[in-house]
Amino acid sequence: MNHHREIAIVRWPGQTPPIEDGLAALLAAYHLRTEAEKGASVADVHGLPDRYRAEITDPRTAFAGDVVLVALLDDTVVGCLVVTSPNNGQSEIKRLWTDPESRGRGVASALLGAALTQAAEHGVHTVRLSVWEWRTGAIALYEQLGFTTTQSWDERKQLVCMQRSL
Template identity: 40%
Template sequence: MDGTAIGHVRRFQRTVTQRIGVLNDRFLARDRPLGQSRVLWEIGTGGSEVRALRARLELDSGYMSRLLRCLEADGLVVVDCGGTDGRVRTARLTPAGLAEHAELDRRSDEAATSILQPLSEAQRDRLVAAMSEVERLLLVSMVDIDALDPHHPAARHCLQAYAAELARRFESGFDPARSTPLDDQDLRPPVGLLLVAMLHAEPVGCVALKSRPGSVLAEIKRMWVDPSVRGLGLGRRLLAEVEARAAGRGVRTLRLETNRALAEAIALYRQAGYQEVAAFNDEPYAHHWFEKRVAVTRAD
């Protein structure tokens, strides 16, 4: 990693933490630090399950418990076990907590205004645009990609969302029963692989690899990215990851097919070095077939 780039990131972090008041134990001039204020804001007016709150903020259970206890002690939050599963705890704001939530919103607006006010209109536009770009890139850096069993809830969500989107976008709809068969067993090692991208503990993308043990040929299947994170380069990252995994298995040639309605996917494949070839299967929903040679990374 470039040491100069690392230095720039660290300097940016120091500037931001000072400017937004993270170093002060009384965030926004309230009687609590940023961590407690952020948890209170994330609980929101509708409440939140504690495990979802912890996953969203990427905090360990011990630290989250301490933050919630502090907020409970101040009379701002109540945590109870509801529903049929007594292990599921839900945090809700008390009337005092709701008032504090509204006050945090008001003061946060004031703090943002204090950052923008000294700047010219052109400088404000530059700052807001730069912040938006930084936020998008930070989101990309927070995405984790890992192999999951096709029965995993996150995997099922992605596969179902994939099929639902094709049904909306294809001219004749999409019926998985008419498509080339791809069973769960095809997505498990040693035959296949299913990679799932997670952001804030939520599934936001997937891609599959289908092959045969020892084969130097494999197919890429089920490429999908959630609309909420499109434009962040996640599709390109998923593609690069599945290519690397395939190369690590000794695969030398990757194939894929796609529908003409998926213009973004077609552009991505071409940019990634895939060449259009003659049809190599009878997939009824395909209009384009692609192929790419990859460098084997494992020792033969």
């Protein structure tokens, strides 16, 4: 397998190959894995909380006003990320997920780079995110990209809040 194929980052919805099913599959994998890691494993998407199920079944409505970035290798959806609409000069990165078979190829880094560019182009001065403390690989990546731990804005235990100035 060629590991040097170019990763394309596209904005969804947009002028791209049909990717909605791939996006839904990534969001489902993200939420199912997160619930399992939190100790609340569910068998399938029907067992997820309503707000997460809504993202999978109707991402257009769930992320209305936000920017959804999707990573493609050839025409295969391999990663996703959501950048919330700017609010008082801040945006939040959510739902960063790379298909496990595509990890180690720079997909997450490419998505994050595109997200930071997107935010800067829209006048954002601070990008923030939250990540579960056990996702040490993700935390290390965020730190490499200049994110630092900050005071939590979320009451959930084991959640690390980070931010980066642009």
